[in-house]
Amino acid sequence: MFANAFKTESGLVKLFELTGDDKEYDEHWLSKSTGIKNITEARSRLRKLLFKSMRGYRQDADVNQQLRDAMTDIDFLIRKGLNEEARKEIHKAWKLAEKNELYNFMAELLCRLSEVNHQTLKFDKLAIDFDSLYAQLNNALAMQQELYRAMVYNQQIGHFVRSANYHSTEGLLNYLAKVIVELKAQLENVRAPKARLTLRIALATCYQVLGNYDEAIPIYSQIREMFNKTPSLIDFNPNGYIGFLNNYLIITLYDLHLKEISLQLMDEIENGFARLKNFFEHTPDRLNYFRQRFNTNKLSYAKTHKEWKIIAGLDLDVKKHLDDPDREQRVVNALQVSTLISCYYEQANYKKAFEWISIYYTLDDAKTLKPLMIAVRFLEVLTYYSTRQFDISDNKAGNLYKTLVEQKFTDAYYKALGVMLRKLNHWDSKAKGDKKEISVLIAAFTKLKESEDGPYIIYVEYFEPIEILEKILNGLG
Numbered sequence: 001m002f003a004n005a006f007k008t009e010s011g012l013v014k015l016f017e018l019t020g021d022d023k024e025y026d027e028h029w030l031s032k033s034t035g036i037k038n039i040t041e042a043r044s045r046l047r048k049l050l051f052k053s054m055r056g057y058r059q060d061a062d063v064n065q066q067l068r069d070a071m072t073d074i075d076f077l078i079r080k081g082l083n084e085e086a087r088k089e090i091h092k093a094w095k096l097a098e099k100n101e102l103y104n105f106m107a108e109l110l111c112r113l114s115e116v117n118h119q120t121l122k123f124d125k126l127a128i129d130f131d132s133l134y135a136q137l138n139n140a141l142a143m144q145q146e147l148y149r150a151m152v153y154n155q156q157i158g159h160f161v162r163s164a165n166y167h168s169t170e171g172l173l174n175y176l177a178k179v180i181v182e183l184k185a186q187l188e189n190v191r192a193p194k195a196r197l198t199l200r201i202a203l204a205t206c207y208q209v210l211g212n213y214d215e216a217i218p219i220y221s222q223i224r225e226m227f228n229k230t231p232s233l234i235d236f237n238p239n240g241y242i243g244f245l246n247n248y249l250i251i252t253l254y255d256l257h258l259k260e261i262s263l264q265l266m267d268e269i270e271n272g273f274a275r276l277k278n279f280f281e282h283t284p285d286r287l288n289y290f291r292q293r294f295n296t297n298k299l300s301y302a303k304t305h306k307e308w309k310i311i312a313g314l315d316l317d318v319k320k321h322l323d324d325p326d327r328e329q330r331v332v333n334a335l336q337v338s339t340l341i342s343c344y345y346e347q348a349n350y351k352k353a354f355e356w357i358s359i360y361y362t363l364d365d366a367k368t369l370k371p372l373m374i375a376v377r378f379l380e381v382l383t384y385y386s387t388r389q390f391d392i393s394d395n396k397a398g399n400l401y402k403t404l405v406e407q408k409f410t411d412a413y414y415k416a417l418g419v420m421l422r423k424l425n426h427w428d429s430k431a432k433g434d435k436k437e438i439s440v441l442i443a444a445f446t447k448l449k450e451s452e453d454g455p456y457i458i459y460v461e462y463f464e465p466i467e468i469l470e471k472i473l474n475g476l477g
Contacts (some may be wrong), residue, residue, distance in 0.1 A: 015042055047077070047085055067097055067105045074112050077214045078248045083116050083336050090116065101194050103144035105329040110136055139231070143192040150186070154202040156320045168279055176206045194236055197226055201244055217258075220248040242290045245269045249297045260299055269294050285326065292321060292332045299339040303346060311343050315356075322363070333361055338372045341379050353383045374400065438473045440467055 006128035014034040036042045043279045070093040077086035090113050099104040157179055183203040190196050202225050207216035223244060227233050234241045249265040252258040271293070273280070280287035295314050302310040318336045321329060337360045344353040360376050377400045446466060 015046055017037075017454065043082075043085065049084075062101045063096065063232065067093055067102060070096075071105070071108060071112075074109075078112065078115060087113070097364070100236065101143070101147075101192065103140040103147065103192070103284060106136075107144065110140065110298065143195075146190050146192040146195040147198070147222040150190065150192075150198040150202075152197050153186075157202055157206070173210065176210055180206050193226070193230070194233065197223065197233060198237075198240075200226075201240060205247065208247060208251060216251055220244070220251065224248065229459075234272070234370050235279075239286065239290075240281045242269065242272050245272060246290070246293050246297055249294075250300070253297070253300050256304070259305060262305075266294075266298065266301070287330070288321075289326070291326055292329060292336070296332055296336050296339065299343060301334060303339060303343045306346070308343065308347055311340065315340055322359070329371065330364055334360070334369050334372050337363065338376050338379075341376060345379055345383055348386070350387050352385050353379065357383070435473060438469055442469050442473070 013408070015030065015036060018030060018033055030039050031037060034042075074089050074093065075087050077083075081090060090109050094106065094109050094113075097103075097109060117467070131368040182202065183199055183206070187196060187203070190199060200219055204216045204223065207213070213238060227241060227244075245265055249262060252262040252265065273287070273352055295317060297316055298310055302308060302314075314336075318340065320332070320334055323332070324330065325454050336358055341353050341356045341360065344350070344356060357376060357380050360372075377396065381393050381396045381400060384390075384396060
């Protein structure tokens with residue numbers, strides 16, 4: 001490309017040869033020497049041609065790559081002594097870096113600008129106010145430091161929660177309570193928008209883990225507004241963006257009144273995958289993980305809002321990934337299968353429920369994920385009961401009750417659940433005592449839910465004992 005252009009525009013060859021030697025820029029002399037009338041336009045064409053010839057200049061590259069390319073261009077121009085051209089490129093790159101809050105690039109650009117100004121310095125006049133220049137540089141570095149500190153802090157929180165270093169539920173609750181205080185304090189002092197975004201995501205996640213959705217939802221709403229107002233934030237952290245949308249979607253599924261937001265978020269996730277297609281081309285495993293997490297949430301949406309059409313296409317996709325060796329994917333598989341069982345049970349499609357129950361017990365991580373295993377066993381009891389296989393369901397209920405006792409869950413929780421399971425086959429529509437007992441159990445579960453007891457928060461999503469007991473009570477007449 002470079003050679004062909006020079007064949008057709010021989011004046012550019014001469015301009016290129018003379019450019020590096022012009023100690024003082026003399027447009028008239030260059031015009032006379034090259035035969036080019038409009039030297040300014042020719043220099044602009046030459047600059048672009050040189051950039052393209054040095055590398056495949058990609059206009060569609062991500063912002064970081066564009067700025068890295070710009071730095072290479074600027075260094076080339078400075079070496080050639082093309083200070084005015086370098087200054088123009090610095091200002092263009094500065095606007096891009098400033099818009100996307102890329103403070104490390106802003107700091108580097110200011111250093112380049114300082115170098116250019118030094119080379120063009122005249123004794124009677126400074127080209128720029130150096131005090132202002134260094135003030136901007138210090139500000140850019142301070143903002144970058146805020147961002148790095150926020151990112152590291154966020155990663156530490158995630159690592160702590162996932163690694164189970166807290167040893168107990170109480171340890172986790174105490175740790176998160178401490179972190180929430182620290183995050184709020186940091187948010188009061190942080191100026192960098194990206195740092196504020198990172199800290200807000202961490203704060204919302206802490207509240208979500210605690211099951212405090214009333215606190216988490218407003219923060220997620222603020223984060224969503226930030227992404228919508230400043231799309232460049234999506235490119236800053238693509239993984240964080242898709243992860244945030246999935247987490248926000250999970251919370252909306254706990255409140256039927258948030259159905260409209262759930263639908264909007266599902267659309268935004270699909271649009272996010274399309275927008276970030278080039279990014280995820282380099283990390284296909286990560287894309288698959290986020291896709292499967294999204295599918296899990298769609299299954300939960302179908303279950304919550306009884307929209308069973310969604311399941312038809314997803315159960316086939318779930319089967320495709322059951323043998324995936326990735327640890328994170330195996331956990332997602334278990335979540336998806338347990339949700340599918342619940343969906344088919346709700347549909348009264350007991351044949352499908354049994355099929356997926358059998359599949360669940362073959363999963364590698366089935367036994368290690370105790371909450372899910374107990375949830376599936378519970379659904380198995382209900383499915384046998386619903387198909388009038390009372391002997392089997394009674395036996396399964398007894399075994400599950402024993403498991404709950406062995407796991408040492410809170411007394412109130414496993415006692416109430418155990419009573420429910422063991423009495424499930426024997427409630428009598430004519431017995432007033434049974435109706436009273438069911439009412440007492442509903443009250444016990446409601447109290448547990450309101451007290452936000454740790455084990456109840458973990459299991460209620462899968463068991464839904466209150467809803468099941470209410471159905472039984474209504475069936476008794």
